[in-house]
Amino acid sequence: MAELKTQTIMIIGKTGSGKSRLINLLLKAKSAECYRSTNSITKTCKLYKFVDNGIIYELIDTMGLADTEEPPDTVVDKIKNFLKLNVNEIHWIIVTLNGNEKLTNENTEVLNNILEFLQLETYINHVVFCVAHADGWNGPTRDKFNETLSNNSTFNRFTSNGAAKILYSGAPDPDELEGDDDKEHAKKKEIAVRTNLLQALPLNSNTIVQDQIKQWRDEDIKKIIDTEFIKKKRRCTIL
Numbered sequence: 001m002a003e004l005k006t007q008t009i010m011i012i013g014k015t016g017s018g019k020s021r022l023i024n025l026l027l028k029a030k031s032a033e034c035y036r037s038t039n040s041i042t043k044t045c046k047l048y049k050f051v052d053n054g055i056i057y058e059l060i061d062t063m064g065l066a067d068t069e070e071p072p073d074t075v076v077d078k079i080k081n082f083l084k085l086n087v088n089e090i091h092w093i094i095v096t097l098n099g100n101e102k103l104t105n106e107n108t109e110v111l112n113n114i115l116e117f118l119q120l121e122t123y124i125n126h127v128v129f130c131v132a133h134a135d136g137w138n139g140p141t142r143d144k145f146n147e148t149l150s151n152n153s154t155f156n157r158f159t160s161n162g163a164a165k166i167l168y169s170g171a172p173d174p175d176e177l178e179g180d181d182d183k184e185h186a187k188k189k190e191i192a193v194r195t196n197l198l199q200a201l202p203l204n205s206n207t208i209v210q211d212q213i214k215q216w217r218d219e220d221i222k223k224i225i226d227t228e229f230i231k232k233k234r235r236c237t238i239l
C-alpha cells in the first residue's frame with residue numbers, strides 16, 4: 001500500500017478572525033473551540049488531523065495574536081515551543097483575516113511580528129490568506145479588500161505580485177443561525193469553502209521553517225549541555 005503523504009498546515013491570525021472555525025470546517029467536526037467573544041480563548045497551540053483524498057492533513061491551531069491578555073512575545077514563544085516539540089516542518093501557512101475588520105497598520109502590527117519571526121517573506125508561495133467573516137461578498141467588494149491588502153505595508157510584501165493566494169472563506173456556522181433556510185444555505189457554503197480551501201492547499205513536497213525548528217532544538221541542546229557543564233565545574237570546585 002502506498003504511504004500517505006502528510007501536509008502540515010499552521011493557521012495564524014488575530015483573535016476572533018476565524019482560525020478555529022476554519023479548522024472545524026476542514027475537520028467536518030466541532031473539535032476546535034470557537035468563541036464569539038473577542039477575548040482570546042485558544043490559549044495554547046493544538047494539533048488536529050484528518051485524511052482527505054489520500055493526504056493526511058495536520059492542522060495547527062494557534063492562540064490569537066493581538067490578544068489583550070497575551071503579549072506578542074509570549075505568543076511567539078508559545079508557538080516556537082509547540083513547533084519544536086510537535087513538528088519537523090510546515091507545508092502551508094494560513095493567515096486568517098477578519099474581512100469585516102478595518103485593516104490598519106496598527107492592528108496588523110502583531111501579525112507582522114509573527115510573519116517576521118517565521119521569516120515568511122522568504123516563503124511567500126507557502127502562504128494562503130483566508131478572509132473570513134466575508135460572507136456573501138461579491139466581486140467588487142473582494143476587489144476593494146484586495147486593494148486594501150495591497151496598500152497595507154504588512155501585506156503588500158505578500159500580495160503585490162500576486163504571489164500569495166487570497167481566498168474568501170466566509171462561512172457562518174450553521175449552528176449559530178436561526179432559520180432552516182439560512183442553516184441549509186450555510187451548510188452548502190461550508191462545503192464549497194472546504195473544497196476551495198483544499199484546492200488552494202495542494203500536495204506540496206517543499207517544506208518551510210524546518211531550518212528554524214532545527215536551530216531552536218540545537219540551541220536547547222546547547223543550553224542543557226552548558227548547564228550540565230557549569231554544574232560539574234561547580235562540583236569540582238567544592239571538592
Ligand SMILES: Nc1nc2c(ncn2[C@@H]2O[C@H](COP(=O)(O)OP(=O)(O)O)[C@@H](O)[C@H]2O)c(=O)[nH]1
Pocket residue numbers: 013014015016017018019020021022033034035036037041042064096131132133134135169170171172173176
Ligand atoms: N459569519 C461568520 N462567522 C464566522 C466566520 N469565521 C468565524 N466566525 C465566527 O466568529 C467567531 C470567532 O471565530 P473563531 O474561529 O473562534 O476565531 P479564532 O479566535 O481566530 O479561533 C465564532 O463565533 C465563529 O463562528 C465566518 O467566516 N463567517
Ligand SMILES: [Mg+2]
Pocket residue numbers: 019020021033034041042061062
Ligand atoms: Mg481559536
